[in-house]
Amino acid sequence: MADSKKKRGAGDRARIALGEAYEVAYWSKKFKVTPAELKSAVNKVGHSAKKVEAYFKEQKHLAADRARIAVNEPYEVRYWSKKFKVTPAKLKAAVAAVGHSSKKVAAYVAKKKTASKKVATKKVAKKKATKKKAA
Structure with a gap:
């Protein structure tokens, strides 16, 4: 239902459909990330565009903090x-x-x-x- 062609309301605009190439291209460009990074983020936080945007903001913040040790990497x-x-x-x-x-x-x-x-x-x-x- 994330990308129903008949339903074009706000609910559809607020979700990222990974099955549609044009949506992956659009959201990748909007968030300035690669399609692979977008897919990874959607898999981690869900299809909500707001959650994915917040995830990328957090990742950019963590990357800017060079004095932080990420033991998961x-x-x-x-x-x-x-x-x-x-x-x-x-x-x-x-x-x-x-x-x-x-x-x-x-x-x-x-x-x-x-x-x-x-x-x-x-x-x-x-x-x-x-x-x-x-x-």
């Missing part, structure tokens, strides 16, 4: 893991702990690294002390 996980020199699992745990801000995650990872270094140095000191006592 594999390329971002690889990038930030290399940048912070941690495993992807540790990166995801850090994001879960402090949020998606790269600054907060960087501080959290640095804090964890210094804490693990302190533990490691304590272990080494303990081993040296036990060797001295044995000797």
Whole structure:
């Protein structure tokens, strides 16, 4: 019913019919996205033009926020893991702990690294002390 040729009221104009090539072309041009991106958005949020428009606005906002870590994107996980020199699992745990801000995650990872270094140095000191006592 999204594209009934006999019903041309507001309800029909407010919906995106992916089965019609001219509608896909129109809405793609209107939202300045590719047809594939439009189809993906419609599959995620539904056929409502308002919901799809809101979805694209949110996506553009998130893309503009370069300091945000999106753990659902594999390329971002690889990038930030290399940048912070941690495993992807540790990166995801850090994001879960402090949020998606790269600054907060960087501080959290640095804090964890210094804490693990302190533990490691304590272990080494303990081993040296036990060797001295044995000797």
